[in-house]
Each structure stands twice: as C-alpha cells, then as structure tokens.
C-alpha cells in the first residue's frame with residue numbers, strides 16, 4: 485500500500501528525493517517531539533482549485549508530554565486556524581510562532597510552524613502544537629530541551645535536518661527519555677538529564693559531568709567528538725566493564741554561517757542496554773553449551789563402541805561376534821546424530837544429513853566377498869528435532885542392515901536399496917519408504933509377530949517412542965515399478981513403510 489507521502493508525490497507536488505527527505509525526517513522526529521513535549525504534525529502542500537491546501541501527512545506524539553489530539557489527524561486538511569501560520573512559514577522560509585484555538589479546547593494552543601527546507605525550497609511544514617496550560621512546569625530540563633528543539637527547528641528550516649545517510653536502528657536506539665547529555669560547541673557537557681546522570685553512575689562516573697568532555701569522563705571512545713568531526717550522528721555501544729553496556733547516540737547541532745556550516749553544540753542520547761545484551765550473550769552461550777554437550781556425548785558413545793569392538797575381537801563364537809558388531813553399529817548410529825547436532829545451529833537437524841552416514845555405516849558391514857549393494861536416497865524429509873531424529877536413525881539403520889544381511893544372500897545380480905523421504909503436505913508427518921529388490925520376506929510375513937531383536941527394536945521405537953506406524957511386506961510388481969526397479973530381472977524384494985508424526 486502506498487504511503488500518504490507517496491500519494492502526494494504522485495500528485496506532482498513532491499519529487500522522489502523530497503519524499504525521501506520527509507521520510508528521513510519522520511524516522512527521526514520522535515526525538516523532536518520528545519524534546520518539545522508536544523505533538524508534531526507534518527503538512528504537505530496539495531494544489532487545489534482554490535489554491536494550495538495543506539494535508540496532514542504524518543503525526544507524532546511526545547513520550548515526554550501530553551497529547552492534544554486523541555484522534556489521528558493523518559489525511560485531514562489544515563483548517564482555518566492553522567492555515568495562516570503554515571502558509572506564512574512556507575512563504576517566508578522562517579519559523580512562525582503564534583496562538584490558535586481548537587474547537588474542542590477552552591484554552592488557547594501555542595503553535596510553531598517550521599518550514600522543511602530541501603535544496604533551497606520549502607517542501608513541507610512541520611508544526612508543534614501544545615496547550616498554553618500544559619502540565620509540565622518549566623524547570624531546567626524543560627528549558628534546556630525546548631532550546632534544543634528550537635535548534636533542530638532552525639536546522640530543519642535551513643535544510644540541515646534530517647541528516648542524510650543511514651538512519652539509526654530505531655528499535656534499540658536510545659530515546660530522549662532514556663537519558664540526555666547536552667554538549668556545547670567544543671563537545672563539553674553543558675547539561676546532563678537525571679536519567680543520564682544515573683546511567684553515568686552505573687558505568688562508574690561519579691564526578692560532576694558539567695564542563696567535561698566524554699573522554700575526560702572516562703568514555704573509551706568519544707562518540708561526541710566523532711560526530712562533531714563528521715557532522716552527522718554517531719552511534720556507539722560502550723562496554724565500560726563487563727556488567728554495563730551503554731548505547732550512545734551523539735547528534736551534532738549545526739548552524740549555517742556566512743561561509744560554512746558550524747557545529748554549535750550537540751546532544752548525546754544514552755541508553756543502558758546491559759539487560760538486552762546480557763540476554764543476547766546468554767542465548768549465544770546456551771546454544772554453544774548445547775553443542776558442546778552433543779559433542780561430548782558423541783565422544784563418549786564412540787569410546788563405548790570402541791571398547792565393545794575390542795571385546796568382540798577376543799570372542800571366538802561367530803554368533804557372539806555378530807551380536808557385538810550389531811551393538812557397535814547401533815551405538816555409532818546414536819553417536820552420529822549427536823555429531824550432527826553438535827555442528828548444526830539449534831536443536832534440529834536436516835534428516836537427510838543423517839541418512840547418508842547411516843548408509844555408510846551399513847555399507848561398511850558388507851563383507852568383501854559379498855556382492856555390492858547400491859544405496860540411494862530420494863527426497864529429503866526436512867528438518868527434525870533431536871527427539872525424533874535419534875530413535876528414527878536407529879530404526880533406519882536396522883532396516884538397512886537387514887537389507888545387507890538378508891536381502892541378497894545368494895543372488896547373482898547386484899542389489900539396490902532405495903530410501904524415499906517425504907513430508908505429508910497435510911499434517912507434516914514424515915513418510916519413509918525403504919525398498920529393496922532382493923529375495924523378499926515370506927508372503928505370510930507379519931511384522932507384528934516378528935521375534936528377531938532388530939525388528940523388535942524397530943517396532944518398539946516406531947510405535948511407542950515415535951507414535952508412528954509401520955508396515956512391512958513382500959514388494960509387489962507395482963511397488964518395484966514405482967520405485968524405479970525396471971532392470972528386466974524377475975522381481976522380488978521387500979518394502980517397509982513408516983509414517984512418523986512430527987508435532
């Protein structure tokens with residue numbers, strides 16, 4: 485949707501660069517409203533049959549004062565009370581001050597109309613409107629802030645504000661209410677607001693700040709001096725010690741002289757972002773800790789599997805050797821998931837990244853005099869949390885291992901096993917099909933009644949641990965065709981289907 489500013493520019497009154505200038509102003513003017521304790525309205529000219537009319541393009545309320553306008557004025561035209569001031573500001577290029585009356589307020593309203601100058605032309609008018617009997621009693625803070633607002637008003641009217649260039653990240657940027665230091669023309673502190681004094685205390689600055697430069701106060705970097713030199717705002721984050729982080733935004737106050745633009749002072753807004761940064765750091769270290777734990781678990785599991793392997797070598801019974809070898813593979817499978825988790829950010833893994841090394845594991849168990857078996861993966865199955873990936877990996881390993889152990893016992897041709905991974909479009913459940921073109925299970929095979937340790941593990945993990953379903957049967961002609969086994973040989977094979985919910 486186009487903004488009001490863009491609509492107005494479509495009208496021909498404002499150029500693209502004008503709109504950019506006003507957008508920059510709007511992104512900064514919360515600060516102006518806060519310094520002025522008042523509502524600010526931005527009026528743009530719109531040509532009508534009866535002359536120029538002024539349309540409210542944007543509105544901002546002060547966080548430091550009361551609003552005059554409960555309603556949103558954007559999209560409304562200036563009325564008879566405002567128009568003379570706005571027109572005068574636009575015509576003269578000078579800031580206009582006066583008093584107006586609003587229909588629904590008994591007390592008069594002080595109005596300041598500030599022309600917004602860009603490249604020697606008034607492109608809009610900014611107004612500040614505040615009740616003459618508004619709540620804040622004028623103390624030093626009020627007087628100081630209002631004079632700063634006047635400085636920025638002059639800068640706006642002479643084309644020096646808003647600053648061109650990158651706009652500060654407004655979500656964390658310090659605001660007036662967070663703490664303000666006012667600087668004189670030589671970047672020395674002229675005034676520090678109570679919140680700024682508290683922030684300074686927190687970083688260990690107890691001396692009276694007035695008259696000192698930020699460097700003299702103990703700041704590692706003098707953001708103020710940098711902003712004075714560059715004539716533009718400078719944002720800096722200060723880690724004075726390990727506990728306190730201050731975000732500092734220094735904005736120079738400029739004045740057009742006869743020949744040059746001079747820096748006549750500045751404001752430094754400061755915000756204590758320690759809590760924010762502490763949380764950032766905590767999240768980072770928590771993530772690193774989890775990774776480290778996965779890494780250690782992996783190492784421990786590898787140690788256990790090595791010990792078992794050593795034990796297995798000392799056995800003479802083939803059956804016992806096989807049993808140990810199976811256990812070693814299962815442990816290495818779990819270690820593999822932890823290894824993947826120790827590398828990936830967060831607590832989930834791309835499952836296909838685990839399936840490939842699982843295939844490697846099964847392939848290693850092929851005896852050198854066995855015929856080769858080709859393993860292939862299709863699809864990827866997306867990311868899975870560790871709680872699902874770990875048991876599921878053990879399941880896949882058992883299925884692949886069974887292909888190696890039983891599918892191609894005395895066949896003369898090369899075997900193929902394909903693993904298909906897919907997520908259900910409806911409920912995001914994971915579908916896995918493992919299909920081989922080997923000897924096939926018996927026609928009356930029923931996994932519910934299988935008694936081998938491998939399939940018992942598979943059944944238990946899938947139904948109890950993962951809450952899924954499993955079917956295992958002899959592959960039919962159609963299954964093999966679907967899986968792409970069209971090598972002209974008489975077809976047999978086994979097909980296993982898993983459905984694993986992921987929520």
Ligand SMILES: Nc1ncnc2c1ncn2[C@@H]1O[C@H](COP(=O)(O)OP(=O)(O)O)[C@@H](O)[C@H]1O
Pocket residue numbers: 882886887889890891920922923924925934935936937938939940978
């Ligand atoms: N892909 C397969 N092809 C042929 N037979 C299989 C396949 N998978 C499992 N079987 C049969 O199911 C039986 C049970 O397997 P399992 O429970 O893993 O025990 P084990 O592998 O120790 O024999 C196997 O002995 C085998 O007869």
Ligand SMILES: [Mg+2]
Pocket residue numbers: 882885886889936938939
């Ligand atoms: Mg087995």
